[in-house]
Amino acid sequence: MPKIVIITDTDSSLPVDLAQKHHITQVPITIHFGEETYTTGVDINDQKLFEIVDHRKILPTTSAPPPNAFVNAYKEAFENGAETIICICVSSKISATFNAAEAACELFPDKDIVVIDALNLCMAQGFMALAAAEAVEKGASKQEVIQAVEDIQKRVHVFGALPTLKYLAMGGRMGKLAAGLADTLNIKPILTARNGKLELLEKVRTSKKAEQRLLELAVLSTQGKKIERIAMIHVNNQAGVEKLYQQLCEMIPCPPHPILADFTPGLSVHAGSGVIGFVILTD
Incomplete structure (x- = not known):
């Protein structure tokens, strides 16, 4: 060692x-469903987390x-x-x-x-x-x-898109009526890491526009800079994030071997299943 x-x-x-x-x-x-406790990376991952959430119709707490x-x-x-x-x-x-x-x-x-x-x-x-x-x-x-x-x-840029607001509603971070209306209108929130928190940056209509906005944000955050590393982040949506990476490579020079990473339960429980995004490290 x-x-x-x-x-x-x-x-x-x-x-x-x-x-x-x-x-x-x-x-x-750790993740808690009532009296049941799960440990990230030991007996729970993003897939199992949302299998339980969708079955029980409740979100766990994290600690x-x-x-x-x-x-x-x-x-x-x-x-x-x-x-x-x-x-x-x-x-x-x-x-x-x-x-x-x-x-x-x-x-x-x-x-x-x-x-x-x-x-x-x-x-x-x-x-x-x-x-x-x-x-x-x-x-x-x-x-x-x-x-x-x-x-x-000082050199990291974090962006992601939520496919649905239902998990925010389940967690009490948004009213169920408002979340249902937003999903009906096909509204997709764009998130970023800012001031030490994961925050709502803006909202767009449709998944296609959300993907396009993520690409635009990548271009803006890397203007005049070289990308040293890129991690493609997802919650049970590997195909979606791989597609996003291919689109990204068509717009800006990307490292050939991105890190493909699960958001992990301690974070994904607050965002929901289906999230795609990236973390870019510039020079």
Whole structure:
């Protein structure tokens, strides 16, 4: 194990194989259907989440990992030879995960642990964890790894489109009548990550126009810049996001091998099934 270990949480949307390749530990977000608790990446994924939601007609609640989950991750890293831990958490503006990771540090008063608030989510956070792990692989110092994370924070662009508002209505974030009317009118919300939160950017009519608007936003956010990395994000809609990537490549120069990533349950429960989007890292 490297002397500097990178830890994040599953709201990073990092594919498991990619996290394993770079020795990144992901502490899971938990999902609660009443008394039943599921753990992201262990016994629930986006597909199973919405199978349960559509069957029971209710949305679950989510919770940040408890401090003990981070205690266990820190303990394992130190037992395996780590000298420093850098933990990159989903935005503190949408989750208590950062607070839990910091609280866990109190049990390791003599250890070197740095907890970073990504102030972002999904693969924007995932790109930070990847940059940190790659810096470690190149022999970077602790400060250089932290600088690599902070550098990514300024260069990520997150956009997505919702195919339906019914899940927002189920979660109480929108009235059922208004959501039903919006779906009847074929209104598709466009989302972006802004100020540490996933926010509504605008609304358009029809899925085709939503896809077109996502492409326009990609062009606008990359004007005069080179795309270093791109992650295509979806919730149970791999075909839709692969099509979006092909359309994107026709409009701007894209890296040949995008990361294809599930949004993951801790985030997708708030957006709904069918979401497509992307996270772009520019130079």
